[in-house]
Amino acid sequence: MIIIRTPREMREWALAQRQTGKTIGCVPTMGALHEGHASLMREAVAKNDVGVASLFVNPKQFAPHEDFGKYPRMFEADCAMAEQIGITAVYAPDVETMYPDGYQTYVTVEEVSQGLCGAARPHHCRGVTTVVTKLFNAMVPHRAYFGQKDAQQCAVIKRMARDLDMGIEIVEMPIVREADGLAMSSRNAYLSPEERQRALCLSRSLFRARDIMELGERNARKIIHAVREGMADVDIDYVELADADSLKPVEHVQGTIVLAAAAFLGKTRLIDNIKFEAK
């Protein structure tokens, strides 16, 4: 496995792979890899001739008060996991390479960015779409793999890739959970044992909501109310029921919807969601 540090070298390497007829599957990450990332990397390796993972903690998607500084960084362990899975190249540029003095170009997805986390984290989405565009231009992938856990990220990047004619297939992979249901997240490392226990209410409330939808409930207000009741022990940021593609809130469950929740456990903000298809 090779480690590449600059967009120019990354792009040259990727174009050389393509030149020999190989397909490229990429997994953009911020490192601190867990089983969720592993599932994406395994799929990228299985469905493409070469798998590339990026490790870059992107300052543009954190607000000044957020956890950019303390976000977990474990480069050696991340590379070991990637190599063990069969990733061919890791792309790990530094911040100065990605955003040199005078940097000023941004990619925005206007409406989908307003959904879910958009209200609480106004610059977050723009940071994600901008860095993913840069990573795509460097890794020149045929397919890119993202986890459903950040449902907004998946929706925004699908929209962006389609709108900008990127010609990249965006593959959304299911959430990977701990045995007790907690969605895997690099930020779970921040939780105290007590917070870790309380955090379970996110997934449990969402699963209970899925049960009542399967029993026929279609009223979004009632479903959201049930989720919020189950999350009484945490500081809720939002609970939303939205169309899975547009992320526009819906009043009535129809087609494919996403039911998403965000909450604070102490200073740690966690997100989780389920998708549901109404027949």
Place this chain on the structure above:
Amino acid sequence: MIIIRTPREMREWALAQRQTGKTIGCVPTMGALHEGHASLMREAVAKNDVGVASLFVNPKQFAPHEDFGKYPRMFEADCAMAEQIGITAVYAPDVETMYPDGYQTYVTVEEVSQGLCGAARPHHCRGVTTVVTKLFNAMVPHRAYFGQKDAQQCAVIKRMARDLDMGIEIVEMPIVREADGLAMSSRNAYLSPEERQRALCLSRSLFRARDIMELGERNARKIIHAVREGMADVDIDYVELADADSLKPVEHVQGTIVLAAAAFLGKTRLIDNIKFEAK
């Protein structure tokens, strides 16, 4: 010469060319081709294995009150010129293909977009950077050719390509002028004979300003004043003297500057500029 109508087919064609080791030079245009465009296409054909030109009148770079509806369209003549020059493929998508219902993704270059025409045409630059990103993603060029006449467009696209790690060389080609000095423009077709005559004051005033800079004048206020004096017969939109890369106005001429003017002749807005390098 082949004509391609969709981003998917364009990208497949371009990637197939690259697969065989060929380099691609592209010329994004809004059609209504004149000698200025011809000079770009000739360079693209000369310096690359294949030349691709796009013909697309981009609604996103016109404000509602501007001339999108009446912008000259002459597809057959444009294709004939491109073929005669040796262009291998013309990319001519329609508006619905480029901006289907639900379209919502934009690329913005924040600071450089504020210079020159940025004040008078706030959405213009965003429309240009967005469509050029889409055209680049479809044509997958090694090099792209733009005319210096739209100095802001050149500066913004260079910045965008660098910031987003596009890996495309942006080549800026000199302004092509009529025998009497008028910069070639598709919009010159709008001018009445009387307006055509009055329009000469743009290039003449800029050339005179170059003369006084060559004689040693470095005070931007004095240079701009001289240009404005020479444009007394037209409705001036702006005259600006700015750093050629950042487009920030300068008070003192140093390094490479652009001296740019925009003016209305009746309803027709024309632009022109010169670049000057202070030793």
